[in-house]
Amino acid sequence: MWPVAQSGERAADRAYHLLRREIVAGTIPAGSHLAEAELATQYELSRTPIRESLRRLQSEGLVEVIPHRGARVVDWNSFDVEGIYDLRALVEGFVARRAATRLSPGQVDHLESLCVQMEELTARADFADVETMSGFAFLNDQFHGGVAEASGADYVIPARNVLVVLPVILQALHNYAPVDVNRSHRHHRELLDAFRAKDPAWAESIMTTHVLSSKTRLMDQVRAKESADGASADSA
Numbered sequence: 001m002w003p004v005a006q007s008g009e010r011a012a013d014r015a016y017h018l019l020r021r022e023i024v025a026g027t028i029p030a031g032s033h034l035a036e037a038e039l040a041t042q043y044e045l046s047r048t049p050i051r052e053s054l055r056r057l058q059s060e061g062l063v064e065v066i067p068h069r070g071a072r073v074v075d076w077n078s079f080d081v082e083g084i085y086d087l088r089a090l091v092e093g094f095v096a097r098r099a100a101t102r103l104s105p106g107q108v109d110h111l112e113s114l115c116v117q118m119e120e121l122t123a124r125a126d127f128a129d130v131e132t133m134s135g136f137a138f139l140n141d142q143f144h145g146g147v148a149e150a151s152g153a154d155y156v157i158p159a160r161n162v163l164v165v166l167p168v169i170l171q172a173l174h175n176y177a178p179v180d181v182n183r184s185h186r187h188h189r190e191l192l193d194a195f196r197a198k199d200p201a202w203a204e205s206i207m208t209t210h211v212l213s214s215k216t217r218l219m220d221q222v223r224a225k226e227s228a229d230g231a232s233a234d235s236a
Helices: 011-025 036-043 047-059 078-100 105-123 130-150 157-170 178-197 200-235
Strands: 063-066 070-073
Touching: 011 036, 011 047, 036 047, 047 063, 078 130, 078 157, 078 178, 078 200, 105 130, 105 178, 130 157, 130 178, 178 200
Parallel strands: none
Antiparallel strands: 063 070
16 A cells, blocks of 8 residues: 556666565564665566666665665664654644644544545454555654644655654564554544644644654564574573
C-alpha cells in the first residue's frame, strides 16, 4: 500500500522510490547491507542510478555510506532513538498547535476518513501481516502529514518528514500489539475533537502525548535488542 514508482520516472528516481519504500516498510531492515550489484539486478537497472539513489537516501539520513565497505540502512542505539523522538514530539506538537486554528471543516473530515480507514484495516488485521501493517503505517503517515501541511509552517515540514521516517525504519509495525494500535486510534480521535474545537493547546498536548507513547514502545524494543546483542557478544 506504499506509493509505487511510476513508469515515466527516470531510472535514478525509480531506484530511489523503490529502495526508499522497502526501507521505510521494513522489508529491508535497519542495519542491512545494500550491495549496488544486487540492487541493480533486483530492480533491473544499471548500477549508476542505484548509486545515485543511495546518495539521495544518505542525504535524508536513511542510508549511511561507509568508505571501502559500501552502504547500509541506518541503525541507531537507544540514545539516538530517544533524541529523535524528543525532537519529533516538539515538532509534531508545534504543527498540531498551528493546524488547530487553520484546518477547515473539509480538511478535518479528510483526516477523519483516514482514521476510519486505519480503524477498519486494523479491526480485521492480522498484526503479524507485514502488508497490512505497512498499510496502516502509510495511512498514519498521511494523517500526520495532513496535519503538518495544514499548519502553514512550511519551514518545519522537511525536518518533520525526516524525524517521522527515521524511527519508522526501526519499528517492527507488524509486531505491534492491538493495545498499541488502539491507543493510537484514541489519540487520533481526540486530535480530531481538538481540531473541531479549534483548541491549539489541546491539540498540542494530545499530539505530544501521542508521539511520546510511541517513543516508550520503541525504546523498549531497542533496549531489548541491545541487551540481546550484548548477551550474544558476551557468550561469543
